[in-house]
Amino acid sequence: MLARLAAVRALSPANNPFFMAALGVLTSFGPMGTDMYLPGMPTIGADLRVPQDQVQWTLSAFFLGFGIGQLIWGALGDRFGRRGPIAVGILLYGVACVDCSLSNDIAHLAGWRFVQGVGACAGPVLVRAMIRDVFDRDRAARTLSLMMLVMGAAPIIAPLIGGQILIWANWRWIFWGQAIFGAIALLALCSLPETLARDRRSSLRPMTLALSYRQLLTNRAYLGFAFGSACIYAGMFAFISGSPFVYIDLFGVNPEYFGFLFGINIVGMMAMSTVNSRIVLRYGAERMLRTGTALAAAAGLVVLAVAASGVGGLWGLVAAILLFMAMMSFINANAMACAMQSFPHMAGTASALAGMLQFCVGGVSGWVVGLLANGTATPMGAVICAAALLSLLLNRWLVRRPTPSHTAP
Template identity: 90%
Template sequence: MLARLAAVRALSPANSPYFMAALGILTSFGPMGTDMYLPGMPTIGVDLRATQDQVQWTLSAFFLGFGVGQLIWGALGDRFGRRGPIAIGILLYAVACVGCSLSSDIAHLAGWRFIQGVGACAGPVLVRAMIRDVFERDRAARTLSMMMLVMGAAPIIAPLIGGQILVWANWRWIFWGQGIFGAIAMLALFTLPETLARDRRSSLRPMTLALSYRQLLTNRSYLGYAFGSACIYGGMFAFISGSPFVYIDLFGVAPENFGFLFGINIVGMMAMSTVNSRIVMRFGAERILRIGTMLAAAAGLLVLVVAALGLGGLWGLVGALLLFMAMMALINANAMACAMQSFPHMAGTASALAGMLQFSVGSVAGWVVGLLANGTAGPMGMVICGSALLSLLLNVTLVRRAPSQTAP
């Protein structure tokens, strides 16, 4: 077994049959860490005597940890390579899974969820850097889209697993299931080669890191890509945070069936990822990003109208959300590839900062949905619509030309 893994690592990443599959698994920490326990959120509130907004703290805490932690892992990945920091992150994630399962109140559960998010983000942030190590911009965007097809099973399977666990056991066993996924991800990591050569690794000195982040935060195009993508993530996390209560409490969907409605959106994202992977090499990542952002804004407006007026009931809302979520596939992969294109010498740091912004904005969006909760789908629709419109505004005002120039 070890000899086979060593042979796989010896292959060029672009030629390895396991490369995309392993990257897809490592990128799935986000959906596996959130979607699996979504069906149990109402039950957690009852068991721990917590209100809806308090239960949503646990989701926002994970998002916040997932965002802030990326700054740490991005810097460590640029200094020590990609594989070692990912392994440490997986171990931290596994410890936090045990802590979550043993929590006796909502405050401790939120604290462990924050730690779980910090560990979980090591894989996704450094996987994006590994892709940038191997491919140039448009090929990287195509690879990210193809990887979304591989990892697309996670958001479909995760809530279904969580719902079935609730049929046979309590919500605490969901976190043991997440720990098992961590073990699978560690095995996938062993099949990957190190993609960052030693002569390309950067320093961890505070001044060097400060200059790197200053370089990123003063680059107009980078800000447009990173913040625009972060706003779209805010809309996605508004859906993740609000949909369990809207579907289960408002429309009476059984928890074990929640995963099917949730999975419809992932099918839409996978379909658009296929489209993006086929057309990005022809039209370019930036042009498709602009079109995707415009379509997402239109879909966000539709979600708001349907949620506010109740048009079509449950299935009207499901259809509007499907259109919005599908646009994620045209935005995220292209925005991330464009953001990292001008900074190949610090791809880990560029990926980390963009990822931190995505999940920080996402945590705020999820918190706002809980804060405005009134028993209807209106708050979720308002946050989704506002996030999409802001993303379009940032793209139009900050991204004015293709980032073909190198960073100063």
């Protein structure tokens, strides 16, 4: 077994049949860490005797840990290579999963969810850096889109698993399921080669890191790509945070069926990822991103209108959110590839800062949805709409209009 993994790891990424699949597994820590336990959120509130906004603390805590932790892993990945820090992150994630299952109050659960998020983010942030190590900008955007197809099963499967666990056991077993996923991810990591050569590794000295972040935060285009993507993530996390209560409590959907409604959005995202992967080399990542932000803003307005008016009931809201979520495939892969294009010497740090912004802004948006909760879908719709419009504004303001593209497919 170990010999076979070593032989696979020795292949170049272009010839490694497991490269994309393994990257997809490692990037799935976000949806596996959140989506699997979404059906159990109302049950957690009832069991721990806390209201909706306090249950949503556990989701925001994971997002914040996932965001802040990326700064740590990005720097470690640029200094020590990609594989070692990912392995440490997975082990930390596994320990936190066990402690989440043993928590008896919402404060301890939220605290361990934060730790879980810190560990979970090592895979996604350094996978993006690995892709930048291997590919140029537009091919990196294409690879990220293809990887979303590979990892697209996670947000579909995860809530279904969580819902089925709730039929046979209590919500605590959901975290044991997440721990099992961590073990699978560790096996996937064993098949990957190290993509960062020793002569390209950077220093961990505080002044060096400070100068790196200063370079990123003073780059107008980088800010446009990173903050614009973060706003779209805020819209997605508003949906993730609010949908269990809107679908299950407001519309009476059974928890075991929640995953099907959630998975509809992932099918839309996978379809648009396919489109993006096929045409991004022709039109360029920046042009695709500009189009995606405009379409997402229009979809956000539709979501707010449907949520506030109640037109179409449950299925009207599901359809409107599908439009918004599908547009994320035009935005996230292209924005991340564009954000890292000018910083190949610190791709891990650039990826980490962009990812930190995505999940910290997302964590705040989830908290806002809980704060505004009034028993309707309007707070969720309002946050989604505001996030999409702000993403469009930042893209138009900070990112220059792209020149006609060049690259042949």
